[in-house]
Every structure is written in C-alpha cells, then in structure tokens.
Amino acid sequence: MGTRTIIEEKVLVDLEKLSKENKKEVADFIAYLKVKEELSATKEILRDEDFLKSIMKGDEDFSRGRFKKWTEVRENV
DSSP: OTTOOHHHHHHHHHHHTSOHHHHHHHHHHHHHHHHHHHHHHHHHHHHOHHHHHHHHHHHHHHHTTOOOOHHHHHHTO
C-alpha cells in the first residue's frame, strides 16, 4: 500500500464507485479546499505584522537594487 493512509485508501475506493458527474464535483470540491487552505496560510502570514514588515522591507530593498546575487552569496558559504 505504500505511504497512503487508511482514510486515503477509503476515499479512493469510494471515488471509484461514483458517477462521472459526481467525480467532477469531488474534483471541484478538492480544488476549493486547496485554495481555501492556501488562503488560510496567506492570511496567517498577513496577521504577523513583523513578518509582513520584513517582506515589505525586502521588496523595497530589491526594488532599490539592494541585494546580492545568489552566485556571490554561494561563494561565501
């Protein structure tokens, strides 16, 4: 069975029993849940004021040319 959980296996077995239309609904719902989860993670980041300020400062530094190329950094690591 590999690394799949019992729940994942049950979902796959049940999915196989559904009609084509219902399989599409399941796929749409999974897509919705994925977006919802990603949005939740984004909202969590935006609530962290220090982290948000850090991102904004980094963006400002980049736009003003205050950055190092990865090749320069890698040489010193």
